[in-house]
Amino acid sequence: MITTTYQVQGMTCGHCATSVSTEIGAIEGVSDVQVELVAGRVTVTSEGPLDTDTVRAAVDEAGYDLVGA
Numbered sequence: 691m692i693t694t695t696y697q698v699q700g701m702t703c704g705h706c707a708t709s710v711s712t713e714i715g716a717i718e719g720v721s722d723v724q725v726e727l728v729a730g731r732v733t734v735t736s737e738g739p740l741d742t743d744t745v746r747a748a749v750d751e752a753g754y755d756l757v758g759a
Contacts, residue, residue, distance in 0.1 A: 691721065691735055691736070691737065692735070692737075692738060692739055692740075693733060693734070693735050694734050694759060695731055695732070695733045695734075695759075696731070696732045696733075696734065696745060696749075697730055697731060697732075697756070697757045697758035697759070698710060698725075698730055698732050698749055698754050698755065698756055698757065699730060699754065699755040699756075699757045700753070700754040700755055701725070701754055704727070706727070706752075706754065707725040707727050709752040709754075710723075710725055710732055710748075710749060710752045710754060711725055712752070713748040713749065713751050713752040714732065714734055714745060714748045714749065714752075716748065717736075717745065717748055719736045719737040719738055719740070720734055720735070720736045720740070721736060722734070722735040732749075742756075742759055745759070
């Protein structure tokens with residue numbers, strides 16, 4: 691298992707966290723998504739390395755911006 695932390699901009703509430711968790715959680719190989727709302731961090735556990743563009747697309751789909759990995 692690999693754990694990667696991403697910085698996501700624009701999340702302000704529980705609904706935001708749920709949206710991001712749902713979209714990233716749908717990526718193949720992802721087993722867990724933890725959102726730290728105040729810090730804007732999303733920690734993702736996956737079976738292997740994730741393509742940053744795939745994670746960025748999932749975050750974009752949720753309506754937020756991936757600003758760092």
